[in-house]
Amino acid sequence: MSRSDSDKDRLDEERLADERDPLGGEILDHDEPDVLDEFDDQPGELELYEREERAEPRVSVVSEGAPAPAADDEDEFRWHTEARHAVEGVEDAVEFVDVHKAFGRNRVLRGLNLGIPEGRISMILGPSGTGKSVCIKHMVGLLYPDQGDILVHGESVPNMVDDDLFEMRKKFGVLFQDGALFGSMNLYDNVAFPLRQHTDKGEDEIYEIVNRRLKEVGLAGSHDKMPNELSGGMRKRAGFARALVLDPEIVLFDEPDSGLDPVRTALLCELIKEVHAENGGAYVVITHDIASARRVAEFIAVLWRGRIVESGPARDLFESENPFVRQFLSGESQGPLGME
Numbered sequence: 607m608s609r610s611d612s613d614k615d616r617l618d619e620e621r622l623a624d625e626r627d628p629l630g631g632e633i634l635d636h637d638e639p640d641v642l643d644e645f646d647d648q649p650g651e652l653e654l655y656e657r658e659e660r661a662e663p664r665v666s667v668v669s670e671g672a673p674a675p676a677a678d679d680e681d682e683f684r685w686h687t688e689a690r691h692a693v694e695g696v697e698d699a700v701e702f703v704d705v706h707k708a709f710g711r712n713r714v715l716r717g718l719n720l721g722i723p724e725g726r727i728s729m730i731l732g733p734s735g736t737g738k739s740v741c742i743k744h745m746v747g748l749l750y751p752d753q754g755d756i757l758v759h760g761e762s763v764p765n766m767v768d769d770d771l772f773e774m775r776k777k778f779g780v781l782f783q784d785g786a787l788f789g790s791m792n793l794y795d796n797v798a799f800p801l802r803q804h805t806d807k808g809e810d811e812i813y814e815i816v817n818r819r820l821k822e823v824g825l826a827g828s829h830d831k832m833p834n835e836l837s838g839g840m841r842k843r844a845g846f847a848r849a850l851v852l853d854p855e856i857v858l859f860d861e862p863d864s865g866l867d868p869v870r871t872a873l874l875c876e877l878i879k880e881v882h883a884e885n886g887g888a889y890v891v892i893t894h895d896i897a898s899a900r901r902v903a904e905f906i907a908v909l910w911r912g913r914i915v916e917s918g919p920a921r922d923l924f925e926s927e928n929p930f931v932r933q934f935l936s937g938e939s940q941g942p943l944g945m946e
């Protein structure tokens with residue numbers, strides 16, 4: 607069923623009123639292309655969010671404007687062994703190949719090489735402002751690299767034409783920091799939204815799916831609640847239910863623990879594990895919360911200064927000899943990471 611005009615007007619108003627970009631918490635720049643202009647041509651949840659304009663032709667991922675690595679990089683990257691401990695017999699769902707991304711003079715990704723294993727819960731950990739959100743925006747084509755490539759199931763995301771990108775995004779479920787629920791819709795309609803957008807399913811089937819997903823996240827019986835009646839934890843669970851309704855192959859969680867107390871964080875971590883055990887797929891969680899990593903992560907990648915310091919199965923990383931990884935994963939004040 608397609609969305610009615612009045613629904614679209616409502617969403618337009620909401621998006622214009624709420625200028626926060628739910629993936630990064632940044633304020634949308636009005637000089638950026640208006641995402642709502644794309645809405646009519648390619649309705650889809652991610653199309654509601656800020657999307658970077660990219661230069662034509664889109665086939666090249668090497669930009670002449672990409673800044674050259676600075677001479678002092680070697681010293682900065684002395685802890686970056688980029689050691690990748692193998693996950694036996696598992697392919698990568700997502701791969702970053704030497705990705706560089708700068709915003710003006712701010713070089714955020716500086717030669718990022720990373721593989722996200724299929725069928726595992728992976729965590730990208732790193733200090734604040736180190737590029738974790740920028741990294742996941744590249745996976746869904748909301749940002750484009752200055753240099754390098756991002757492969758999702760072997761397909762290059764920056765090289766995709768719009769139709770392919772739109773199709774590829776159906777593989778993803780995304781849980782934004784605040785759940786990114788539409789304030790004017792009740793919980794049921796929020797969770798049903800991607801199904802109405804992306805599928806031809808009838809309302810009976812949609813009801814069955816939404817009901818099952820809301821039950822799975824412990825929100826059965828809250829169909830009629832409006833987002834402003836929900837606690838932060840409930841909003842996140844509702845966002846999780848919505849991220850799952852299209853049976854995604856890859857689920858991205860942008861700091862699922864932000865704004866939650868330790869108990870609710872622990873409960874959400876348990877929920878992520880249970881749902882993953884039930885549904886499978888590649889889950890990618892970005893966070894700087896080490897307790898969540900201990901609870902949930904099967905695979906960990908530590909990101910710092912736009913490159914991976916080390917990555918591998920969680921137990922290997924928690925036993926790492928690398929001084930930076932040891933300091934970060936134990937939360938010590940002494941070590942290579944200072945107040946910067």
Ligand SMILES: Nc1ncnc2c1ncn2[C@@H]1O[C@H](COP(=O)(O)OP(=O)(O)OP(=O)(O)O)[C@@H](O)[C@H]1O
Pocket residue numbers: 630632709712714732733734735736737738739740741894
């Ligand atoms: N669209 C943008 N335009 C300009 N700068 C940006 C943009 N998006 C991100 N940045 C910059 O990129 C850097 C990395 O930001 P990012 O949000 O990825 O960090 P993070 O590791 O997710 O941090 P945190 O843990 O605090 O959320 C920051 O300096 C940020 O200001």
